[in-house]
Amino acid sequence: MAELSFPLPDLGEGLIEATILDWLVAEGDQVERNQPMVEVETTKSTLExxxxxxxxxxxxxxxxxxxxxVGxxxxVFEVADDTAGIVGTVPAEGAPKRRVRLSANLDDD
Structure with missing residues (x-):
């Protein structure tokens, strides 16, 4: 058995924190991937x-x-295999920002 820690992920839109509203699971519970786990509130919304x-x-x-x-x-999960991955990551401080360049073909052919 291995233990994997899951940090509060980046919830988008520059949010840096969230308030715990309600835990939908308890310590000792068996959970499945994508099962609602915790309800949180940010300055912009409430989400599970x-x-x-x-x-x-x-x-x-x-x-x-x-x-x-965030972060x-x-x-913390106890999992059967330490090679199991966690979905999502928290960006490291100072990580380079990704830029996306959009272009449109404006030819009137």
Missing amino acids: LPSPQAGVVKKTYGAPGEVIK DPLV
């Missing part, structure tokens, strides 16, 4: 975060009403 991993919830961080910052631990 799905489990990125199948396994047993070993530890949860943050009680309802507590603020968690801080959210949950």
Whole structure:
């Protein structure tokens, strides 16, 4: 058995934190990938975060009403295989920004 930590992911739009509203799982629960795990609130919306991993919830961080910052631990899973991956990542500070250049073909042929 291996333990995998899952941090609060980047929720987009420059958000840096979220408030825990309600845990939908408890320590010791078996969860499946994409199962709703926790309900959080940001300054822009309320959403349920799905489990990125199948396994047993070993530890949860943050009680309802507590603020968690992006990148801080959210949950630790106990999984059968340490090669199992977690979906999503938290960008490292100072990571280069990706730029997308769009172009349109404006020929009137």
